Amino acid sequence: MSTSTGRVTSGRPNKIADDDGRFDSRTRIAWLLRMNRLYGRDPDLAVARRCVTAFAGRLGPVTPSQISRWENGVLPVPYRVIRAYEDMLGLPTGHLTAAVDTVHQVRSVRPGAPRLDRGFTADAVLARELDDLLDRCLADVPMRAVDWDGMSARVLAIPHVYLPRPMWHTLVTRLLAEMSVARGWDYHHRWEALRRLQGHPVAREAIAVAVAEMIADPASQIVVDPLMLLVHDRHATQLLVDEVTAPTSERTLRAALDVCELAAGAGRFGGAEARTLEMLARSHAADEGLPADVRRAAVDLLSGLARKRPTTRKTAPDRAETVAGLVRSAEGAIDVATRGTSVTENRMLSRLVDELLFTPQVDVRLGAAAVLAASPFGAPLADALARDPSPRRERTAALGMIGGAQHRPALEALLVGRTPHAVSAQAAFGLGNLPGHTGHAVLVAAVHHHRGNEEVLRALVYAAGMQRATPVLAEVRGRPDLPPEIRAAARWWLARPGPE
Incomplete structure (x- = not known):
């Protein structure tokens, strides 16, 4: 749903939302x-x-x-x-x-060379490899996720890489566009490439401009991920403040409030910026004309500015029981007792599952999802989430982050019937992020079923856009009974190129 030089860690390990x-x-x-x-x-x-x-x-x-x-x-x-x-x-x-x-x-605000150092030597061979990758980027030749990964790592490994500013803009605009509609590891590699390129002074400026251009489009359907890049650019925090001050839409305001909370927790704001954000957040929190989720995001931002962690909305016993049940299912599926998993390792699994389900900070949830998905526990955890007979929003969101194509039917079943709207919307967003495709007839039927709820409709358009369901998007665009904002969202997706 996205570092420093050196080895995996250097000196004191990087803390991840923990006190120990x-x-x-x-x-x-x-x-x-x-x-x-x-x-x-x-x-x-x-x-x-x-x-x-x-x-x-x-x-x-x-x-x-x-x-x-x-x-x-x-x-x-x-x-x-x-x-x-x-x-x-x-x-x-x-x-x-x-x-x-x-x-x-996670919880890091240092762009630049990857902390997981590739060990490149800045020689003629590396320069030729970078030339080839840059030629492909700028010629609009198909680029795989690992190509973007390799290109960005080489840029930071070779001192004084020069490209004219228009070329940097072309390159990062393409990379940002591909990242926005990528899924799984294709997304993670592209996100990391953008983070690295922020360590190059000219590429950094081009990324900030490209993000501002994407957010300025009121029809843009991808706003959180681009704004999150600004957290890692100490020169671009004013762009976040500007979006809270004069948002393009209520959606971009909600996104900017969320990302500002993340940046505040990282100590990005001080002085006049912090005072301005506090004043704006108080105003938005008290504005009953704004949706409840926007007002709640403003309250969370106030907590972030005060360096207080937002509280989760789950009681501790229920939360612990939910995590323990999922961990038991995952461990049982792969029979951990036969190969000597320790108590400490079990605690790590429990911590990751807890973060995936309940942590308010989006970057912490994404980090937990990435580790779980890359571990042997990812698939059995997703199986357990898919079997949930009474799905809740946090479980549905988690399934959309770590599930596979085989879990699509579980999410598709939540698009109809008496499912709460919030859960249906989360299921649709999950379908947009999972590998594979949902049948056009299923998406069209869901659009008809939820035609009176804009939150679910927007999520369904996202699901259709992420899997390039052009017939579904074309139908939504042409239906006068749907809200204008939803038809505009479909038009945006139809005009959007995707990664190969």
């Missing part, structure tokens, strides 16, 4: 590697000493104690080691590295 070291970024990465090894395709690799031979051909001599230190968070894990895990475990290239990059994005 048990759940910091290094520990999360170590947990992800160990879980994939323990519950991967080859049960022999569950014994660390049997990995030595598997690693040797990729890394050179490795000892069981080294593996243990990587997987217990004692040592930072370099990029080449994580790539070796991917190869050894038969995972797609980028499956683990994209998740690790996402871990470092």
